Amino acid sequence: MFDSTSRYYTLQTTKFTSLDGRTIAYVRRRFLPQGKDLPALGEVVIQESDRLDQLTTTTLGEPEQFWQIADANNAMNPVDLTAESGQRLRIPLPQV
Known part of the structure; x- marks a missing residue:
């Protein structure tokens, strides 16, 4: 989904099913490192x-x-x- 140099590359992709039955893929939140x-x-x-x-x-x-x-x-x-x-x-x- 993301290029290997992206800050989002290592984030897990997950799915959500809405009330009307649609499946929506999204990337989990990125927490900033210290x-x-x-x-x-x-x-x-x-x-x-x-x-x-x-x-x-x-x-x-x-x-x-x-x-x-x-x-x-x-x-x-x-x-x-x-x-x-x-x-x-x-x-x-x-x-x-």
């Missing part, structure tokens, strides 16, 4: 012009993996990660 529990590759200090997709490409090799940096920094909203210059971000070891 950033401090993820192995770190290093840290970066945010500069005014930084963008999360560019930081992710530079550090993890793929811009679509921004969610790994968000997880490592306990961020529910990825935009917050680059909102303040001088902020330090943990860069996790890439998850495969």
